[in-house]
Amino acid sequence: MPIRPSSAIDRVGASVLDLFAFVGALALFGARAGVEAVRPPYEPREIARHVYQFGTRSAPLILTAGVAIGVVLSMHTRASLERFGAEAMIPAGLAIALIRETGPLTAGLLVSGRVGAGIGAEIGAMKVTEQIDALEATAVDAFKYLAVTRIVALMIAMPLLTLMMDFSGMFGGYLAEAAVSGMSWSLYFERAFTYITYSDLIPATIKTIVFGYLIAVAASYLGFTTSRGTEGVGEASTRSVVMGSMLIILSDVVLVKIIFFFYPPVSG
Amino acid sequence: MTAVRFERVSKRFGALAVLDDVSFEIPQGQAFCLLGRSGTGKSVTLRHIVGLVRPDSGKVFVEDQDITTLTGRALGEVRTHMGFLFQNAALFDSMTVGDNVAFPMRRHTKWSAGDIRERATKKLADVGLETAYDKMPADLSGGMKKRAGLARAMALDPPILLVDEPSAGLDPITAKEIDELLVETKRGGTTLIVVTHNIPSARVIGDDFAVLHDGRMLAHGTLQELDASSEPLVQAFMRSQGGG
Numbered sequence: 001m002p003i004r005p006s007s008a009i010d011r012v013g014a015s016v017l018d019l020f021a022f023v024g025a026l027a028l029f030g031a032r033a034g035v036e037a038v039r040p041p042y043e044p045r046e047i048a049r050h051v052y053q054f055g056t057r058s059a060p061l062i063l064t065a066g067v068a069i070g071v072v073l074s075m076h077t078r079a080s081l082e083r084f085g086a087e088a089m090i091p092a093g094l095a096i097a098l099i100r101e102t103g104p105l106t107a108g109l110l111v112s113g114r115v116g117a118g119i120g121a122e123i124g125a126m127k128v129t130e131q132i133d134a135l136e137a138t139a140v141d142a143f144k145y146l147a148v149t150r151i152v153a154l155m156i157a158m159p160l161l162t163l164m165m166d167f168s169g170m171f172g173g174y175l176a177e178a179a180v181s182g183m184s185w186s187l188y189f190e191r192a193f194t195y196i197t198y199s200d201l202i203p204a205t206i207k208t209i210v211f212g213y214l215i216a217v218a219a220s221y222l223g224f225t226t227s228r229g230t231e232g233v234g235e236a237s238t239r240s241v242v243m244g245s246m247l248i249i250l251s252d253v254v255l256v257k258i259i260f261f262f263y264p265p266v267s268g
Numbered sequence: 269m270t271a272v273r274f275e276r277v278s279k280r281f282g283a284l285a286v287l288d289d290v291s292f293e294i295p296q297g298q299a300f301c302l303l304g305r306s307g308t309g310k311s312v313t314l315r316h317i318v319g320l321v322r323p324d325s326g327k328v329f330v331e332d333q334d335i336t337t338l339t340g341r342a343l344g345e346v347r348t349h350m351g352f353l354f355q356n357a358a359l360f361d362s363m364t365v366g367d368n369v370a371f372p373m374r375r376h377t378k379w380s381a382g383d384i385r386e387r388a389t390k391k392l393a394d395v396g397l398e399t400a401y402d403k404m405p406a407d408l409s410g411g412m413k414k415r416a417g418l419a420r421a422m423a424l425d426p427p428i429l430l431v432d433e434p435s436a437g438l439d440p441i442t443a444k445e446i447d448e449l450l451v452e453t454k455r456g457g458t459t460l461i462v463v464t465h466n467i468p469s470a471r472v473i474g475d476d477f478a479v480l481h482d483g484r485m486l487a488h489g490t491l492q493e494l495d496a497s498s499e500p501l502v503q504a505f506m507r508s509q510g511g512g
Contacts, residue, residue, distance in 0.1 A: 139347035
């Protein structure tokens with residue numbers, strides 16, 4: 001049966017309205033988390049527990065991926081710079097690429113997959129098994145206890161994991177370079193850090209605090225709004241990864257623009 | 269003094285009227301049994317009392333405070349006067365059974381860690397789970413989970429205990445033990461509000477009874493009054509499961 005134009009428009013309109021409603025609800029959830037994070041009680045034990053969990057959950061993945069990315073980037077950088085006889089710049093080129101963008105973005109995407117999915121599934125499972133209601137009935141603010149603590153914890157863990165990714169990437173780059181040219185450890189790192197300044201490292205690492213916030217807000221929101229039993233939990237977990245990854249990539253565009261505004265790229 | 273009072277409470281979920289103009293009053297220290305078939309609004313009634321659900325209209329008073337107007341700390345304060353056993357126990361599955369019971373104590377008292385452990389162990393012993401402190405909820409059977417949930421609900425010795433289907437899914441012996449424990453709790457002065465469709469169990473526990481049907485209160489009174497009711501559905505209910 002052919003689709004009537006009016007019904008197709010209705011459906012598109014309804015989808016757009018749903019999208020606005022979702023974005024609005026997500027933004028309110030994130031804003032509420034921001035307000036609650038600075039109001040007592042601060043739940044430091046829960047936050048510390050989550051930082052530890054997120055760190056131990058993600059560290060092996062980050063380290064492994066970091067080394068692999070370092071090796072691959074090194075191979076690509078060598079292929080490009082060799083043409084200009086600039087092999088000596090390989091460590092610096094790799095370090096700049098890793099520290100400014102590849103490290104933070106890749107760490108964000110990996111953490112979104114590892115931790116975001118976990119937060120969505122965990123809170124979602126608590127929702128469908130009435131554990132969130134049980135928390136509330138025990139006179140505990142479930143939003144603060146479950147969502148805010150995870151959001152703050154991931155905002156703390158994310159820059160640390162990013163640094164881990166940066167340095168494991170550098171190590172991977174060194175392994176690749178040592179295998180090809182036999183460059184020593186000390187020379188590699190001396191060359192790598194020649195062109196790196198604090199304005200490369202600090203803003204790029206700090207922006208991952210925003211990544212941590214976005215991943216945890218999206219996952220917590222999807223967990224809290226889970227319905228339809230175990231199917232809903234699976235969906236919350238999957239959507240947490242998709243939503244978290246999308247938010248990271250979109251926010252990165254804005255964050256890089258802001259960083260360039262305060263720290264304009266130096267040429268020459 | 270009144271422990272809980274419903275004043276013309278109505279609640280709809282979409283097109284479905286879950287509670288329709290429901291009013292009742294539970295004096296302190298009494299055991300109130302809310303009876304009815306599945307899906308008639310019994311659990312939603314309990315959720316109104318603890319403030320997990322807000323009515324579309326009407327008021328819910330807990331110890332003379334209108335819980336429908338409370339938020340934040342004020343709501344939390346009233347909630348510390350209540351314990352809630354959920355139908356599926358709703359134990360926190362990331363904590364041990366002992367930590368589940370100790371959780372309300374850690375949150376709402378200044379007791380030392382040693383005191384809390386001792387009291388939580390005692391609460392677990394009261395429900396026959398003295399050896400389960402370090403087990404995870406996933407390692408417990410359905411009946412054990414329910415008993416652990418009851419221990420958690422009673423952790424702070426609340427003056428009001430809300431119990432959703434205490435004997436559902438339990439073997440008759442465990443169900444009887446839970447009934448006895450609830451009767452014992454009532455003797456200690458706790459107000460009990462029990463949702464059940466197990467009539468023999470309600471007969472053991474209850475002082476006052478109400479039957480909900482399609483969100484409306486079909487009957488309310490003592491056991492004798494309900495047994496003598498001319499309402500066919502109430503009669504059918506009271507005579508079910510060897511109840512009459």
